[in-house]
Amino acid sequence: MAWTRNVLRVNLSAGTCTPEPLNMTWAQDYLGQRGLATKYFVSEVDPKVDPFAPENELIFVTGPLTGTMASTGGRYSVVTKGPLTGAIACSNSGGYFGAELKFAGWDMLIFEGASPKPVYLLLIDGKAELVDAGSLWGKTVWETEEEIKKVHQDPQIRVAAIGRAGEIGVLYAGIVNDLHRAAGRSGVGAVMGSKNLKAVAVRGTRTDSYPLANPKAFLAATEAAKKVLAANGVTGQGLPTYGTQVLMNVINELGALPTRNHRDIQFEGAGDISGEAMHRKRPTDGKANLVTNGACFGCTIACGRISRMDPGHFTVKDKPQYQGASGGVEYEAAWALGAANGVNDLEALTYANFLCNEHGFDPISFGATVGAAMELYDLGILTKDEVGFELPFGSTEAMVKLAELTARGEGFGKEIGMGSRRLCAKYGRPDLSMTVKGQEFPAYDGRGLQGMGLAYATSNRGACHLRGYMVSPEVLGIPVKMDPQATEGKAAMLKAFQDLTAVVDSAGICLFTTFAWGLADIQPQIQAACEGDWSPERLLLVGERIWNMEREFNLAAGLTKKDDCLPPRLMKEEAKTGPQKGAVSKLDVMLPEYYEVRGWTAEGVPTAGTRARLGV
Amino acid sequence: MQKSLHLDPNKCTGCLQCEMACAWEKYETFTIAKSRIKVFTFHHEGRFVPYTCTQCDEAWCLIACPVDAIKLDPVTGAKIVLEPTCVGCKVCTIACPFGTINYVAQTGKVQKCDLCDGDPACAKACPTGAITYVDADWTGLGKMRAWAGKTDTTAATA
Ligand code: SF4
Ligand code: SF4
Ligand code: SF4
Numbered sequence: 001m002a003w004t005r006n007v008l009r010v011n012l013s014a015g016t017c018t019p020e021p022l023n024m025t026w027a028q029d030y031l032g033q034r035g036l037a038t039k040y041f042v043s044e045v046d047p048k049v050d051p052f053a054p055e056n057e058l059i060f061v062t063g064p065l066t067g068t069m070a071s072t073g074g075r076y077s078v079v080t081k082g083p084l085t086g087a088i089a090c091s092n093s094g095g096y097f098g099a100e101l102k103f104a105g106w107d108m109l110i111f112e113g114a115s116p117k118p119v120y121l122l123l124i125d126g127k128a129e130l131v132d133a134g135s136l137w138g139k140t141v142w143e144t145e146e147e148i149k150k151v152h153q154d155p156q157i158r159v160a161a162i163g164r165a166g167e168i169g170v171l172y173a174g175i176v177n178d179l180h181r182a183a184g185r186s187g188v189g190a191v192m193g194s195k196n197l198k199a200v201a202v203r204g205t206r207t208d209s210y211p212l213a214n215p216k217a218f219l220a221a222t223e224a225a226k227k228v229l230a231a232n233g234v235t236g237q238g239l240p241t242y243g244t245q246v247l248m249n250v251i252n253e254l255g256a257l258p259t260r261n262h263r264d265i266q267f268e269g270a271g272d273i274s275g276e277a278m279h280r281k282r283p284t285d286g287k288a289n290l291v292t293n294g295a296c297f298g299c300t301i302a303c304g305r306i307s308r309m310d311p312g313h314f315t316v317k318d319k320p321q322y323q324g325a326s327g328g329v330e331y332e333a334a335w336a337l338g339a340a341n342g343v344n345d346l347e348a349l350t351y352a353n354f355l356c357n358e359h360g361f362d363p364i365s366f367g368a369t370v371g372a373a374m375e376l377y378d379l380g381i382l383t384k385d386e387v388g389f390e391l392p393f394g395s396t397e398a399m400v401k402l403a404e405l406t407a408r409g410e411g412f413g414k415e416i417g418m419g420s421r422r423l424c425a426k427y428g429r430p431d432l433s434m435t436v437k438g439q440e441f442p443a444y445d446g447r448g449l450q451g452m453g454l455a456y457a458t459s460n461r462g463a464c465h466l467r468g469y470m471v472s473p474e475v476l477g478i479p480v481k482m483d484p485q486a487t488e489g490k491a492a493m494l495k496a497f498q499d500l501t502a503v504v505d506s507a508g509i510c511l512f513t514t515f516a517w518g519l520a521d522i523q524p525q526i527q528a529a530c531e532g533d534w535s536p537e538r539l540l541l542v543g544e545r546i547w548n549m550e551r552e553f554n555l556a557a558g559l560t561k562k563d564d565c566l567p568p569r570l571m572k573e574e575a576k577t578g579p580q581k582g583a584v585s586k587l588d589v590m591l592p593e594y595y596e597v598r599g600w601t602a603e604g605v606p607t608a609g610t611r612a613r614l615g616v
Numbered sequence: 617m618q619k620s621l622h623l624d625p626n627k628c629t630g631c632l633q634c635e636m637a638c639a640w641e642k643y644e645t646f647t648i649a650k651s652r653i654k655v656f657t658f659h660h661e662g663r664f665v666p667y668t669c670t671q672c673d674e675a676w677c678l679i680a681c682p683v684d685a686i687k688l689d690p691v692t693g694a695k696i697v698l699e700p701t702c703v704g705c706k707v708c709t710i711a712c713p714f715g716t717i718n719y720v721a722q723t724g725k726v727q728k729c730d731l732c733d734g735d736p737a738c739a740k741a742c743p744t745g746a747i748t749y750v751d752a753d754w755t756g757l758g759k760m761r762a763w764a765g766k767t768d769t770t771a772a773t774a
Contacts (some may be wrong), residue, residue, distance in 0.1 A: 291662030295631035300743035302629035324660030
């Protein structure tokens, strides 16, 4: 079975918590997690809803493999309409929180309405209660977790919380659990803040709530699949040793590392902020930035970075709270806080990353927005008077200052907190915003990797690397090597990746397993855990159904083909250096083909035939 | 030869596979609240430390039990709780200096690591080698070897 079959509906306006049985027909059609919560969401929420209106819902959801011995089986997602994009938002997080939700006996928490005053939801197994959070409002994520554990005298409670950024509506505020794991993108934390919901705290001790369909087969399947992860070079060695940061030098050398708001495509400081650099002993104190690697719940890969800063670094000199170890930079964060601004100070990046975790905002969108601001400044459109200080590309001081201001919603941090699209529009240069559907790009350039460009343009939640990771074929040769500049076959490959990703997410496991796992490794685990027929064909159909459901929501929300685009810079300005020199995005060639393989009209709308085939 | 669990925090990543394996072995659940081994996160030190009963030779819990519900398994050396005998008085939990024997409200008895009859589920599940089941007389062998490797022998052979 693997589902607890319990959904908790929390009406924040009325202050009520009402359990209801999970819709098992939907579970069979959408599996769990991302797919299942989105099904609930699109069935209950008007696509035109203002993301900050009480009528918007916020759903926390686990998958059937969450809280099991399947490797990486600890993921949960948060689904809502995103304030950054106006599209469906679905942010996935690891850590320990998701598994604890399952142990407490819940598949899903649906938050409706908005609380008149700050509250947090306390779940002790089946007991749900909204608790006054007046004294927590304004506190950091870290303080909130500590405080909740203290008040309830239970250090084993797991907490997912927003920080100041979510409270004040930073449009890319995230929800942070277990201190440094985040449902980070698209502003799900800002929606949580708009509902006056400070945190969800959960402790689960139930032993009987989600029996597996076939325990013996499940243990055998998960054990076999773990061996595959261990034997693979990326999941067995690269990720545990360097984390996702294994990519920094690789992508830079390939000429696909967006630099200084995508003006450049290679960063001269990449080596200084790479995974290798995190291992290097600092000349200042003789210690390395990286202390150890850490795992999310049940994960046998353990890509997480635990870093300790140089206590003498100017950013933390008199601040002991940042001198201990905490979540270090992952690749995307290192890129956004570093290359996107031209900053090459690893310690400063680590500090800014700590702030993102502490105050709950997305380092990708934040860093990329700073990059856009630096370009506006460089062009003389933004002035020192407006910002309050100098803002040239490469300024470490300016980047960390803006992180501090954004976290508190002060000064120019207020503008940065709106994201790059709104910032650039405000200053009359919307073309300088490196976004799709309002969401900032992560760390791969769509000119350098053509398929990745297509993935960004068509991602249902705005620019994103986790909605069809074309880096796998275009760089790593997984499952086959594809020429980064070729357009042929990219549409079909992307569709396959997008659908498979939807399955992986919906199962409750981590996308990083797919460096080693194919559907043939994943399917037996799902089949043994869940009742029903979960053949590979059916799973891919589920993935495709999820993708189309998200698309339909976006179309109904008012997005059109026009929003499946890349910024003019990527379409017109040639890559200046490196192996991809001269490249621009060939999106125009790939997009019509993509619509076709998706079974959509030339306007990007699923045809009647496609709808019927998928049953959406 | 007797074996014992050997825990190496340096290798641990905090994945909790061991906790799930233990809970599954004993209760057929993945709910880690039921695990007899616990992994502690010392976040600000960047350390994960697995911890469970070390099966003391002269076991305080065993000596303290007023109804003789804790017995020595002569083969594995484990101190085992006899559930039917245990009356749930919790004296053993007070006696144990390490906190590794605990009351279980669900059963009204105490539980502790019993080495799984000499086939520890946690060690099998650990992906990093942080938990191993090794010769009880030589738990220090790995460390010795590491130091041995650092010994400078070039001077002696020169
Ligand atoms: S691979 Fe990394 S992100 Fe994924 S579950 Fe493991 S530790 Fe977490
Ligand atoms: S040896 Fe068995 S009982 Fe002891 S901690 Fe490991 S799994 Fe649990
Ligand atoms: S299974 Fe091993 S690595 Fe994972 S938490 Fe337990 S001791 Fe640590």
